[in-house]
Amino acid sequence: NAGVTQTPKFRVLKTGQSMTLLCAQDMNHEYMYWYRQDPGMGLRLIHYSVGEGTTAKGEVPDGYNVSRLKKQNFLLGLESAAPSQTSVYFCATTSSDRTNYGYTFGSGTRLTVV
Amino acid sequence: GQQLNQSPQSMFIQEGEDVSMNCTSSSIFNTWLWYKQDPGEGPVLLIALYKAGELTSNGRLTAQFGITRKDSFLNISASIPSDVGIYFCAGPLYNNNDMRFGAGTRLTVKP
Numbered sequence: 001n002a003g004v005t006q007t008p009k010f011r012v013l014k015t016g017q018s019m020t021l022l023c024a025q026d027m028n029h030e031y032m033y034w035y036r037q038d039p040g041m042g043l044r045l046i047h048y049s050v051g052e053g054t055t056a057k058g059e060v061p062d063g064y065n066v067s068r069l070k071k072q073n074f075l076l077g078l079e080s081a082a083p084s085q086t087s088v089y090f091c092a093t094t095s096s097d098r099t100n101y102g103y104t105f106g107s108g109t110r111l112t113v114v
Numbered sequence: 115g116q117q118l119n120q121s122p123q124s125m126f127i128q129e130g131e132d133v134s135m136n137c138t139s140s141s142i143f144n145t146w147l148w149y150k151q152d153p154g155e156g157p158v159l160l161i162a163l164y165k166a167g168e169l170t171s172n173g174r175l176t177a178q179f180g181i182t183r184k185d186s187f188l189n190i191s192a193s194i195p196s197d198v199g200i201y202f203c204a205g206p207l208y209n210n211n212d213m214r215f216g217a218g219t220r221l222t223v224k225p
Contacts, residue, residue, distance in 0.1 A: 004156075031211065042118070042202060042215035043157070050211065058212075090156050102147050102204075103213070105156030 002026055006091050006106035013081045013113045021076040021109050023091030030096040032074040033058070033103065034066060036087040043090065049074055050096070081113045117141055118203055120216035128224050133190040135219040137203030146179050146186040147204040151218070157202055161188070193223050 005024045013019055023032060030051050035043040045058030049068040063085060065077045078085060088110050092103035120137045127133060137146070145164055149157035161172050163179035163186060170177055176189045186203055200218040207214045 033211075033213075035215075040123075040217050042120075042217040043204075044215075045213065048211055056211070092156070102149070102159035102162055105158070107154070107156050 004091055004093055004104055004106040006089075006109050008109060009107070010110050011112070013078075013111065015081060015083060015113060017081050018077070018079050019081065019111075020078075021089055021091075021111075023074045023076070023093075023106060025072055025074075025091075025093045025104075027093060027095075027104065028071070029093040029104075030071070031094045032068065033092040034064070034074065034076045035090045035092060036060065037090060037108070038087050046076065046089075081111075083113045085111065086113045087111060117207055117214045118205065118216035120201075120203055120219050122219060123217070124220040124222070126222045126224065127193055129193060129195060131193055133193055133197070133221060134187065135189075135201060135221075136185060136187045137216050138185040139205075140184065141207060142183045143186075143205035143207070144183065145205050146177070147213075148175075148177050148186070148188050149202040149204060149215075151200040151202065153199070160201075190221075193221075195223050195225055197221060198223050 007022045033048040034046040037043050044060045047066040049055045052071045055066045067075045088108045091106040094103045148160045151157040161177040168179040174191045178187045202218045203216040
């Protein structure tokens with residue numbers, strides 16, 4: 001029972017390259033979220049999904065796209081990476097009836113854009 | 115932008131000391147959550163608070179939901195080295211999918 005698994009754990013990209021971050025959960029949770037964590041900023045919501053086939057924008061969605069084709073997976077895409085997207089990215093999940101009970105987070109993906 | 119203000123930003127304490135940190139906002143929150151993040155890991159939920167004035171404990175941790183619903187406090191008693199990490203407060207601003215996080219309090223415990 002892995003919980004929430006993020007891949008890759010580390011990645012270095014050149015400006016303009018694209019990549020996809022994968023979040024996989026085995027808890028059968030409906031809700032999934034992508035956050036970025038920057039020094040002194042806490043965590044900021046990028047996009048989220050309340051169920052398979054649905055996505056919505058969060059606080060800082062520009063430069064990112066997401067897809068939720070399967071309930072257990074939530075993908076975060078960067079089409080043309082910029083240095084400002086250097087950050088640690090966290091995926092989180094919760095069930096639809098426990099959204100105010102806190103989230104379960106993955107271990108993060110550390111992305112550096114040079 | 116940032117809705118939750120945490121203080122202090124960092125703390126350096128001796129093992130065995132008690133710790134207090136707080137989180138304030140200009141907005142009213144109906145839920146307050148406290149998370150801890152260990153180095154290289156994602157945040158883990160410590161305590162959840164749902165009613166103004168509520169005081170909840172989890173082992174050596176105690177958290178309170180402020181009466182005004184605009185603040186919350188976290189206390190750690192008799193700190194130990196494994197308490198090292200970043201402590202975040204969080205709360206849903208408009209709905210439970212719009213969870214906002216404070217910038218965190220970084221705790222260092224000297225043995």
